[in-house]
Amino acid sequence: MKLDHLKVLRAVVETGTVKLAAETLNRTQPAISQALKALEFQTGTKLFDRSGYRLELTPVGKRVYLQSLRVLSEAEDLTELIMHFEKGQEEQITIAIDAASDPDVLTPVLASIQLRFPETRVILQAELLSGAIEAVQTGAAAFAVAPALQVMLEEEGFEYIPVDKSVMRNVAAPMLIDTMGAPRTLADLRRFHQVIARDSGQGSGLFDRELGVQKGQRRWYVSDLHMKKQLLVTGLGWGRLPEHLIAEELAQGTLQEIRLTDTHLSFDIEIFVFRQPKLITGPVGSSIWDAFGATSVSLEKHSRQAT
Template identity: 25%
Template sequence: MDLATLNAFIAVAESGSFSLAGERLHLTQPAVSKRIFALEQQLEVRLFDRLGREVGLTEAGRALLPRAYRILGELDDTRRALANLNGEVSGRLTLATSHHIGLHRLPPVLREFTRRYPAVSLDIRFLDSEVAYEDVLQGRAELAVITLAPEARTPAARTPDTRAPLRAVPIWEDPLDFVAAPDHPLARNGALTLADVAAHPAVFPGAHTFTHRIVHRLFEVAGLTPQVAMSTNYLETIKMMVSIGLAWSLLPRTMLDDQVVRLTLPGPQLSRRLGYVLHTERTLSNAARAFMALLDAQHGQGNEPQSV
């Protein structure tokens, strides 16, 4: 069992396709198939069920996948630990982040990081925050700068699907405001309640997102169900749909301008926490530690990591 074969196995398992795995690994589909066949012969088990164009893991494949992640993770840890010995901040830093944070929060940090550490090659992957959590869990990214899971608000809380220790470090508090187009009926009313807002169509991030859960919980506590007519995970797209009057929504305050109107409602101010997530059982590169230091400086004093 060699590393190239394990990488091919993981690529097929994650993509569900030999051709997509080949694109990821810069190999032809027959080359990927050959590696998988060799691994199956070596282990004397079938790892994938091939039904037409659909590829799925067998029971043996599902058993191998977490072990393959651990093997490659240990190798990456070893490489980073050895590279850290010279004290240099260099090499590759794989960073996952959401589109919103990448556009609105990270630019000054990235600018300063590249100025200070030109020997580091940044590999930035733009993902939904929930997917980025998984990338850190599986070792595909050293750090993720994302919207933190709502469950992380108390030190003892854990997300239900956590399978490995993560640590979430809050950096920015991100207030969320109810918004509508300037000519929307809600914008023309003075005093509004949650019931008033719930009576109109809304556009929300997808139901699996942390932001959706924060907003849905507010209505749930009030015994209301918002009319979610549309959903998208891109906040810039949500803002566009709000601005042309299709629906109301909630947006980070940093995105508000004259295209939308802030709606004033009684009750607590909704907010989400933005920060970074790391795996506590993996060795961090000097580059990752340097990036974390710049992020911590954004927060200022009193920044306490919390377990998730």
């Protein structure tokens, strides 16, 4: 049984006549009729009722037609996959994304890649603190999206593009803030548990210490920012989270920002996408980098308009 015969069967069923099927496939009517006869000979039964103006599938014909659709779909997927690799498109791309980064920065890029390169597998690798940098350093990820300092990225020799900005805010549940009284400095928070995200990397260089954690501070550790947020909402501690992750809780009042009269707790962060310098990439990797470049241009334009 030939795939070509199954394509003819599909065209005849979809158009309803041999004539229209011939026009759709750019063939002659005798060629279409011959293909149908060959298919019926191979199946050993009639597939169409030819008594009316339009060809109607017989009960057996309906089963053969439905099965043929599955076969043709798989054959077309296989053809697309072969063409994908013939064009040199990557089989897999890994992107490390720091939990403090807003996923909305990444989703438009992923949408365009999914549309243009449906056969490439994309792996999103969640990281915290130094984990994203380490993933790119070791080659575990082709790209990373993470908050960073430009000087740090330059010291590592990375190519980088700014793609977003955010604010890290220290927050707690209203009941815990009431218990704190009126704290003025960080020292006043020592006896209340600080919930700290554990580094997913080795924590070398700038990360080789607990940033924003004072000596003597009571502390709990988590490996996930959503778990951290849950603990804060339930009043089990206080901690720092990116603004986009707690916007709803701040609006609803289930979390409140800790404001110290003598200490400034919140700080701005800039999100970058970065990669190894002169990375040899295929068309998928190049498209991802270009898409982030377009995001950066839009961000810069928006900043100019805001000012």
